[in-house]
Amino acid sequence: MATKTVAKKSATAKKAASASTKSTANGHSKNSTQPLPFFKSVAQNFDKAARALNMPRGLAEQIKACNAVYYFNFPVRIKGEIQVIEAWRCEHSHHKLPTKGGIRYSEMVDQDEVMALAALMTYKCAIVHVPFGGAKGGIKINPRDYTEEELERITRRYTAELIHKNFIGPAVDVPAPDYGTGEREMAWIADTYLSFHGTHDINALGCVTGKPIAQGGVRGRREATGRGVMFGLRQAVSDKNDMKRLKLTTGLEGKTVIVQGFGNVGYYAAKFLQEQGAVIVAVIEWDGAVYNPKGIDVEELNTYRNQTKSVRNFPKAKTILNGREVLEYECDILLPAALESQITSENAPRIKAKIIAEGANGPVTADAEEILLKKGILIIPDMYLNAGGVTVSYFEWLKNISHVRFGRMEKRFEESTQRRMLDAVESLVGRSFSAHERKLLIRGAGEEDLVNSGLEDTMINAYEEIKKYAADHPQINDLRTAAFASAIDKVSTTYKQLGLFP
Ligand code: NAD
Secondary structure (H helix, E strand, O other): OOOOOOOOOOHHHHHHHHOOOOOOOOOOOOOOOOOOOHHHHHHHHHHHHHHHHOOOHHHHHHHHOOOEEEEEEEEEEEOOEEEEEEEEEEEOOOOOOOEEEEEEEOOOOOHHHHHHHHHHHHHHHHHOOOOOEEEEEEEOOOHHHOOHHHHHHHHHHHHHHHHHOOOOEOOOEEEEEOOOOOHHHHHHHHHHHHHHHOOOOOOHHHHOOOOOHHHOOOOOHHHHHHHHHHHHHHHHOOOHHHHHHOOOOOOOOOOEEEEEOOOHHHHHHHHHHHHOOOEEEEEEEOOEEEEOOOOOOHHHHHHHHHHHOOOOOOOOOEEEOOHHHHHHOOOOEEEEOOOOOOEOOOOHHHOOOOEEEOOOOOOEOHHHHHHHHHOOOEEEOHHHHOOHHHHHHHHHHHHHHHOOOOOOOOHHHHHHHHHHHHHHHHHHHOOOOOHHHHHHHHOOOOHHHHHHHHHHHHHHHHHHHHHHHHHHOOOOOOHHHHHHHHHHHHHHHHHHHOOOOO
16 A cells, blocks of 8 residues: 655645534534535545444544645746646545546635545445545636636646646546546646656556547547446336335336536436436526426537527526526436535425436535435435446546557457358348348447446446445445445455455
């Protein structure tokens, strides 16, 4: 296990870790209806699972703690003036290396948030059998306030800081996109890293995932989190007993869905759910929501939003200016895919959805969850449901360190084998396949087919593993606790095998 010297620890770090009554961007005082700080909320869920597992206190504390937090400020010239920008990178657990987790650009980001998100990444990786520890980064900016050139300068400078302190590298810590970032930022990060290490580290391209295809990305990564949300939900609604309890039919066909956040996760999840027959009745964005009980065409709304920069006044739906209230509308599935702490003890009593599918990280606070579970709502937890992103990031990292596109070696060989098989079948039965049938049956798997198939398999198996974990532990009666417990169990096995805990 590697250890890391933290270069500069912020004064707010200790506060964030121990705060119970302080106000933060995401959490407020303990004895009110305001949510707990995010890291504390994650820790509360962890404790609930650790209690169910009867885990030794020292081991539980080691797994729960954040190993290293790098807080720094860096100057960037913006519109002729020097602006000092705050940033973080947190590595939650080094039980496996590299660590892995997104980088978000948001005015709301703070140390509490990156610590909480890094912790969730550790458990998420364990759930989907991705051999990484958890990490997360953040830059406290609103990307809408900067030009593309300014964002590039900020991203490159942030990367240089991470390089200097050994908080990035294909064997060390591998960032990815998150809220407010995408392929463009990942390409800048890769290029900056390569300019420092490209000549002596053959695996340098594996320093970041979520890159454009031409810069070493993998096909299917852009859609992966949303596609994984669809696979996870499809698996959840196929459970006859759960659906009977919720008075719902099995399958996605006809299920009404409200989506909060129409970005990478929300847009792709809505698109794939609609393709499976679900009806998207509302989309909530930061500046308002659109609602149509008969359904909203996801592609039409996306085109409209790209043209007008807002979902407001979409002609085929009603606009609701206070988007937040739409979280409380009737629907089968509520899919928060924007930010954390959206469903709190304040609005939880009014939520009418039967299933809450956590596309975002931490959208339901720990105290809200108690209320929702009492109402019988099925919560599919973030650390499982949005793990499609890290799963396909893992595939991208594997591609980068193996230096070959998935399917490159076997596609044509597979096709020749299939062709010979069809020829043999045709001569045996005395009938020929149509050209269309031949094309379908012969086709070998390309990179995107393999990535999507690996993702589907991962999401199905992980859901069944969580369900089995819950069934084997009668003291656990919700999916989040089962997911946490299953993840903690795996991480603790690694620690025990390392010889740290008897
Ligand atoms: P994104 O920046 O692509 O999209 C976020 C969307 O939410 C934007 O359209 C934004 O306008 C909207 N939004 C912001 N505030 C809102 C509000 N108050 N109400 C409604 N909408 C609001 O970000 P993303 O990558 O889709 O990430 C969304 C969430 O999913 C985050 O919690 C992130 O941590 C999580 N996540 C992302 C990935 C990934 O691969 N991108 C993977 C796992 C988890």
